[in-house]
Amino acid sequence: MTTEPILNKGSTAGEQHYESSNSITNGPSLPHERFGLQQFFERMGQPRIIFKLWDGFGVGSSQESIGTVTFRNRKILYQLLFSGEVAFGDGYSVGSIDIDGNLVDMLVESNVSRYQHLGIQSSFRRNPFSRFRPSNTLGRAQKNIHHHYDIGNEFYRIWLDSEMQYTCAYFPDDSLTLEAAQQAKMDHVCRKLRLQPGDKVVEAGCGWGGLARHMAKYYGANVTAYNISEEQVRYASDRAKSEGYSDQVSYVQDDYRNVVGNFDVFVSVGMLEHVGKDNYRELGNVIASCLTDEGRALIHSIGRNVPRQMSAWIDRRIFPGAYPPTLGEMMNILEPNRFSVLDIENLRLHYARTLEHWLQRFEDANKEVSETFDDNFIRAWRLYLSGSIAAFLTGGLQLFQVVFCRERNNQIPWSREHIY
């Protein structure tokens, strides 16, 4: 990382001169705008990235830089200085911010340098507005999930694997294809749960129903799978019918809070992120009320090492109401019900790899996506997928699989060898 940034003045900056392809006329940048850019660069920890204004004025070391970020007009600069990451995300989406270089590498670089600049204490500066984020009531949960998952099954089909797994895959061998790694993830989950033929399983948040189908097809389980997304449930039900599993798998369009019955297995893959920590106690009560005495349970969720709200841009534009908990926070699901943690595994780098596959498929399918969605949408999703890769690579996000059972249950394996 450069310690002495080079300031390039105006259009005389040589290789750092920016040629606007859209020819937006903003006039020359003013001294306080240049100062603002410099301040922004310092706050970012002086990453090995060049930041430029519309007129070619730039900050950063050209020798060490891995890419260039250009603010194409005055408005986006002011928005960025005053509202941070939401402005950056939106600015990139609408094309007010241009990025020249590998987006993932540049996001990794900015995570690392900002972290080094702020130091670990920054994790305790909580977002003062976090308390005002609304809780996920039944109605709001429905709305949030609709926002993200009901934009069309077709869109996700383009870049997900054939089983439509929109959660972290498992790469025991990192050369696996995405298809194979998603199958391996489902097997990994089933083995951790010691799934047996005839087991009654309840799944909370089943996506497009792939895991439920997998449990029925390969393990002979009977699965009741809950999801509040109408589009996903319709897809899952249709597919189970056409593939001949509708006697073993039942998809229910309802909230996890309405789960009833008695089950040998509780499983939830990629739902906890949408639950919201105010509802953890209630989730724990639901599991406690439906799990048999010797039942096995697994929660698979994105998490954090340190409590922090989801990126404000992701929260506003991509995943409203999402919150990745720390393990300490997850214990608020388990402790009040005396559940006993048997096994926790962190698959952080597996999620980075999964996202790399998704991003590649997404880019390969840009043309197909653009038939339905505009360029702003494509840019927003590119930033979201790239930013997620960067977050998993630099440790801002984790992926925890937590296996647990009732405290008094002694029907537990003596080793985890059966998983391998």
Next chain:
Amino acid sequence: MTTEPILNKGSTAGEQHYESSNSITNGPSLPHERFGLQQFFERMGQPRIIFKLWDGFGVGSSQESIGTVTFRNRKILYQLLFSGEVAFGDGYSVGSIDIDGNLVDMLVESNVSRYQHLGIQSSFRRNPFSRFRPSNTLGRAQKNIHHHYDIGNEFYRIWLDSEMQYTCAYFPDDSLTLEAAQQAKMDHVCRKLRLQPGDKVVEAGCGWGGLARHMAKYYGANVTAYNISEEQVRYASDRAKSEGYSDQVSYVQDDYRNVVGNFDVFVSVGMLEHVGKDNYRELGNVIASCLTDEGRALIHSIGRNVPRQMSAWIDRRIFPGAYPPTLGEMMNILEPNRFSVLDIENLRLHYARTLEHWLQRFEDANKEVSETFDDNFIRAWRLYLSGSIAAFLTGGLQLFQVVFCRERNNQIPWSREHIY
């Protein structure tokens, strides 16, 4: 469990009549004493155990009982009614309480019935005095450890394995001998830490030094091992010298808070229970200050599913200052330093099995122990070992192995297969 206890009045109770072998003359029990016994029985959840007074008056169903507890005098009854588990432990130790039946089975039964009686809400009734328990300052830690570990290496040698492992063994095959299971535990820890020849290891709380010797002998590591128990450090140093590892293993008689240096590996097996949760933040800071950027760390500790103080009797008589944390509490070591949890395994039933071996060896060696210690000591240790078995069998205690590293460390394995 009986739901309708039979009350047996006085010495007319037939098979439940108690013949005092010590012929203590207390006179007949009074109505309020009988009422107190009945209340005690109800508070215990009416276990399948008969409780008797000195004069033969008994409570409980003789048909279903798995054993008999006899309070041999008035004083112990009153002590029990007013101060609970400390009185029970002390009363058993000095012989004021007699137990006829399998002690472990009876303790398991009483844990189960009391839990069913109190329900899960009881876990939130905190001990009102818990806040007054003293924190483990450097001086107090020294005193507490001296209390337990400096009662003589010879005593522990009698009933521990040859490597003097006074922590949970690992039984991947539950027919393993204790010796083999302790070796397996040390290998399990070393594999989780991906220990390599030449690794610089710091061990916090090294007991009699067995793990440090194992790491040197089988993995070629260089270990600096801390312990504040003088007797243990002397034993460990002497043994490393006589077995020829003194160039690879260095034992330091000092507190973990004084660890200095840079290490590839931090390991602590069975120390956290003695740290006290007020000191978790400081422990985390020590690890953060001594671990290299790509260092690996493991903490192995007794734990709980729900926060609760150690049994008051154990705290007073066996392990002063001990506290088994929940996973949520353990996160207070890791979160402030942005450590990333990679793997958690719960070995609860392995500790029950380990303790069964210890108890068997202890009982087999009663004669040898009695050459140094009196009968009260032997009875106290029998109760402590038996009660610990019961706690692990019924889920009151857990055994967590937590593997972690720095957040930014991407040199982590893609699977846990290397452990198996």
